[in-house]
Each structure stands twice: as structure tokens, then as C-alpha cells.
Amino acid sequence: MNLRTVLSDSDEVSNQSRQAKQKNKIIRTLSKSNHALTIPELQKQVRISTPTVIKLINELITDDLVQEEGKKETDNGRRPTLYSLNINRFYAVGVEILFKRISVSVVRLDQEVMLERQNREFRLENTPECLEEVVSFIRETLDDCDVSMDNILGIGIGLTGRVNSLTGESYNFFTFTEKSVGQYLTERLDKQVFVDNDTHVMGLAEQVLGQAKEARNALILNVSRGLGMTIIANRRLITGGMGFAGEFGHMQMGNSDKLCICGKRGCLGMEVSGYALEENFKQAIKEGGTSLAINDKPLEDIRYDDILEAANQGDGLCINLLQEMGEILGMALGNIVNLLNPELIIIGGKFAQAGYMFSDSIKTGMNKTALTLPLKYVTLKTSQLGSESGSIGASAMVFKQHDLI
Numbered sequence: 001m002n003l004r005t006v007l008s009d010s011d012e013v014s015n016q017s018r019q020a021k022q023k024n025k026i027i028r029t030l031s032k033s034n035h036a037l038t039i040p041e042l043q044k045q046v047r048i049s050t051p052t053v054i055k056l057i058n059e060l061i062t063d064d065l066v067q068e069e070g071k072k073e074t075d076n077g078r079r080p081t082l083y084s085l086n087i088n089r090f091y092a093v094g095v096e097i098l099f100k101r102i103s104v105s106v107v108r109l110d111q112e113v114m115l116e117r118q119n120r121e122f123r124l125e126n127t128p129e130c131l132e133e134v135v136s137f138i139r140e141t142l143d144d145c146d147v148s149m150d151n152i153l154g155i156g157i158g159l160t161g162r163v164n165s166l167t168g169e170s171y172n173f174f175t176f177t178e179k180s181v182g183q184y185l186t187e188r189l190d191k192q193v194f195v196d197n198d199t200h201v202m203g204l205a206e207q208v209l210g211q212a213k214e215a216r217n218a219l220i221l222n223v224s225r226g227l228g229m230t231i232i233a234n235r236r237l238i239t240g241g242m243g244f245a246g247e248f249g250h251m252q253m254g255n256s257d258k259l260c261i262c263g264k265r266g267c268l269g270m271e272v273s274g275y276a277l278e279e280n281f282k283q284a285i286k287e288g289g290t291s292l293a294i295n296d297k298p299l300e301d302i303r304y305d306d307i308l309e310a311a312n313q314g315d316g317l318c319i320n321l322l323q324e325m326g327e328i329l330g331m332a333l334g335n336i337v338n339l340l341n342p343e344l345i346i347i348g349g350k351f352a353q354a355g356y357m358f359s360d361s362i363k364t365g366m367n368k369t370a371l372t373l374p375l376k377y378v379t380l381k382t383s384q385l386g387s388e389s390g391s392i393g394a395s396a397m398v399f400k401q402h403d404l405i
Contacts, residue, residue, distance in 0.1 A: 036082035094395030156394035158201030203230020205393025274304030330365020
């Protein structure tokens with residue numbers, strides 16, 4: 001039986017047989033289990049009669065979707081057979097599309113990355129040519145991968161900017177297509193495509209792979225060129241009615257009078273972001289400051305990555321700018337802590353590489369605005385997932401859509 005048909009929801013496949021739905025239930029139960037299961041254990045969880053479970057398991061073994069995992073150890077009597085998914089039949093493609101980089105990962109259900117490709121020469125633009133470049137890069141990556149297309153459940157895309165995850169529509173990029181970018185890419189790539197904001201995808205990566213695995217209520221910050229937030233409440237990612245939840249950078253919590261790209265003034269992202277760090281650095285140099293980050297580069301070519309790297313090398317100016325920014329961020333976060341009472345905050349994005357230099361100043365800022373009891377309850381951590389968390393999180397979005405994780 002076709003893998004996609006087995007995993008399809010009844011709303012999507014109106015004529016799906018009862019047997020296929022039951023197989024679907026078995027696959028999802030095995031996928032979410034931390035260990036192989038016996039027939040009685042499966043029967044108890046899926047609530048299907050034992051003879052039917054045995055019949056369906058045998059058919060799934062024939063379809064190469066389920067495999068035997070040996071015998072369960074027992075104190076006496078006959079040892080029952082253990083069953084697990086054949087994870088080599090379950091893959092997803094994760095794509096991260098940022099302003100200056102596109103990454104594609106082919107990921108197995110157990111989160112093993114089978115292939116990664118990255119193009120740092122990519123430039124995101126709202127043009128047909130750029131969209132065609134995205135399609136070509138994904139296709140080229142899949143052509144280089146040994147995984148059969150039949151075993152790929154779908155493609156998840158984390159795209160910077162405002163995205164409606166329910167419709168797959170982007171409001172900042174690829175707005176010229178008659179259909180949503182999700183529908184357009186589904187047709188072009190012949191695989192179901194799910195699209196969400198890159199910050200939400202990063203948050204999902206932390207929930208599936210990172211330090212938010214056990215957290216019930218958490219905030220994951222994406223501090224890179226911009227500033228965004230993923231909110232996890234009662235273990236669920238909060239996306240809002242149109243997928244816009246978490247626009248932390250556009251909250252009026254700062255003191256800046258700079259005009260933001262959204263058209264408003266006073267946005268926090270104009271004080272805390274890679275863009276803001278670049279602007280502050282240029283101003284400091286013009287006022288007579290010196291820094292290792294210059295390194296024979298023209299001032300206009302300095303990027304926030306250079307400033308973060310210089311701070312890690314001990315550059316005083318860069319450290320001061322970073323810590324000032326961290327304190328402002330901490331004061332803003334203190335208000336969110338009072339509002340949502342999370343148990344965990346994770347600093348992700350490019351600024352995570354600054355480590356304690358950034359996080360310690362964030363704590364200082366939080367002390368100024370957060371109430372004592374919620375502040376004692378929350379733990380602040382720095383993401384350990386690295387730069388590829390976006391594409392891996394995008395693949396996890398596919399598995400989550402199929403209710404496999």
C-alpha cells in the first residue's frame with residue numbers, strides 16, 4: 001500500500017478504507033513509542049481487536065513499513081514478539097529560506113540527517129527568478145540523495161517574514177503567484193509542502209530535538225538579523241489565527257525612535273537585532289571607537305556576524321554593544337515573563353553564539369522588570385542546535401503534520 005495513502009487523514013481521503021485507517025493508527029502508535037511494542041501492547045493502545053491487529057501487522061510487514069524487533073524478555077512463558085516501524089521508509093525534507101541563505105536537509109523519522117545542502121550565495125527576493133532558484137535547489141538536493149521519493153512524506157519550509165501556516169501563504173515573499181506559495185510548490189515539486197515562519201520552525205526544532213523537549217511552557221527567541229519568538233504553551237506551539245504570533249520584534253517595548261521596516265517607530269527590533277547591532281557599531285566607530293571587527297574592511301561592509309565574532313575574541317567595543325543590547329532584551333522579556341509565566345526561555349538564532357556574554361546581560365535586564373516569583377521559576381538557556389536547526393525543524397513540521405511525533 002502507498003505510504004502516503006496509509007498516513008493520510010480521513011478528511012483528505014474520503015474513500016479511505018477502515019483497514020487503512022487502522023493501519024494509520026498502528027503506524028502512529030509505533031512512531032510515538034519510545035520502544036518496540038508487542039501485539040497485546042499495541043492492541044491496548046489502538047483499541048482494535050487482537051486478531052485484527054495481528055492481521056494488520058502482518059500486512060504492514062509485507063509492505064515493509066513495520067519490522068520485527070526480536071522477543072520481549074519475560075519471567076516465564078512464551079516470549080512475545082516485539083514490533084517497530086521500519087524508519088527507513090519514513091523521511092521528510094526540511095528547507096530554511098533566509099535573506100542570505102537557503103538550506104535543505106533530508107531527515108529520517110529518528111531525526112537522522114541523511115543529506116544537507118546549503119547555498120550561502122542565495123539572496124531572497126520577491127521575484128519569479130528567486131522562486132525558481134528555490135525550486136531548482138530543492139530538486140538538485142533530492143537528485144543527489146539516495147532516499148527514494150516514495151519514502152519522502154513531504155517538504156517543510158521555514159520562510160522568513162510573515163507566513164500563514166494554515167494556507168501556506170507568504171505576505172512578504174513570492175506574493176506574485178496566483179496560489180499560495182505552499183500550493184504552488186506542492187504542484188512544482190510533486191510533494192505536499194508545508195510552509196511556516198522560520199522562527200516557528202526554529203521553535204519546533206527546539207521542542208523536538210533541543211532543550212525544550214520536556215518543557216510545558218517555553219519561549220524560544222530567534223535573535224538574528226531580526227527578532228522573533230516562538231511561544232509554547234501547554235506543549236503546543238502558539239501560531240495565532242493567521243500564523244503571526246510571536247512578532248516580538250514589533251512590540252513597542254523599546255526607546256528607539258528609528259523607523260522600522262513595518263512603518264512604525266519604537267519597535268523593539270530596532271534596538272535588539274543584527275541590524276541594530278550593525279547600526280550601533282557604525283555609530284560607535286564614527287564617534288571614535290576602535291574594534292577588531294574592522295579588520296581592514298570598509299565600515300559599510302561590516303555585518304553583525306563580524307561583530308559577534310569579534311566579541312567572542314574579546315573585543316571590548318563589541319562586548320559592550322552586545323551587553324547593552326542584551327539588557328534591553330532582558331527588560332522586554334521580563335514583561336513577557338510576567339504575562340506568560342514560562343518555565344524556560346531559550347536564546348536561539350545567530351546571537352546564541354555569543355553565549356554567556358549575551359545571556360548574562362539578559363538576566364540583568366530581566367531582574368529589572370520581572371516579578372520575583374515568576375523570575376525564580378524561569379530558566380534561561382542558549383540554544384545548542386546550531387545553524388541547521390531551521391531546516392531540521394522544517395522536516396519535523398512534516399512529521400508533526402502526519403502525527404508521527
